[in-house]
Amino acid sequence: MMQLRPATRDELGYLVALARNPEIAPYLAPGTEERLEETLEERAVLGEPFGLFVVEAHGGEALGAVALRAGSARSGICNLRQLMVDPMARRRGVGTAAVRLVCHRALLEHGCHRVQSESFGDNHAAHRVFERVGFVREGVRRLAYLRDGEWVDGVLHGLLAGELT
Numbered sequence: 001m002m003q004l005r006p007a008t009r010d011e012l013g014y015l016v017a018l019a020r021n022p023e024i025a026p027y028l029a030p031g032t033e034e035r036l037e038e039t040l041e042e043r044a045v046l047g048e049p050f051g052l053f054v055v056e057a058h059g060g061e062a063l064g065a066v067a068l069r070a071g072s073a074r075s076g077i078c079n080l081r082q083l084m085v086d087p088m089a090r091r092r093g094v095g096t097a098a099v100r101l102v103c104h105r106a107l108l109e110h111g112c113h114r115v116q117s118e119s120f121g122d123n124h125a126a127h128r129v130f131e132r133v134g135f136v137r138e139g140v141r142r143l144a145y146l147r148d149g150e151w152v153d154g155v156l157h158g159l160l161a162g163e164l165t
């Protein structure tokens with residue numbers, strides 16, 4: 001059983017370390033590390049369902065994080081970002097639970113219309129997580145990002161309220 005709670009400023013060090021982890025950093029959007037604080041503060045400005053959340057096990061142990069940022073307020077669009085699971089806690093359903101919880105909150109509790117995310121083309125773990133939660137693969141931005149001197153695709157996933165599984 002996993003739960004989400006809003007990250008606190010005291011946890012920024014933990015979150016920055018996670019974003020710098022060599023098993024996480026290559027899969028995050030460039031500049032994620034610098035944007036963690038901004039995401040955390042978005043909650044103070046916009047309130048639910050936005051912000052940066054720590055994913056924790058039932059006993060309170062932090063296992064990772066996920067963020068929801070405002071896209072279009074008029075169209076009820078949220079951007080899922082900064083999904084990170086501690087490499088020690090991988091393949092136990094933590095990522096899936098985190099994405100499901102944050103989407104449930106946005107779409108079913110707060111009336112948002114759509115959650116969307118973009119991930120690199122070689123991030124099969126993230127694609128699997130999104131698809132397990134009901135996201136539809138909507139398209140590919142071909143060779144849209146330069147990562148370590150190599151061009152990689154951006155894969156777009158989107159989830160509408162009735163599609164959450």
Ligand SMILES: CC(C)(COP(=O)(O)OP(=O)(O)OC[C@H]1O[C@@H](n2cnc3c(N)ncnc32)[C@H](O)[C@@H]1OP(=O)(O)O)[C@@H](O)C(=O)NCCC(=O)NCCS
Nearest residue numbers: 024027083084085090091092093094095096119125126128
């Ligand atoms: C993506 C990530 C969050 C997944 O977290 P996780 O807790 O290991 O995911 P889960 O345990 O919920 O696994 C969900 C599914 O993905 C599959 N999966 C996990 N890691 C995988 C991998 N490396 N390759 C292929 N499939 C993988 C699992 O087998 C599972 O599928 P199944 O139900 O068919 O068995 C984690 O790998 C991570 O932090 N990666 C680095 C950061 C990142 O990629 N963030 C997303 C940016 S968009």
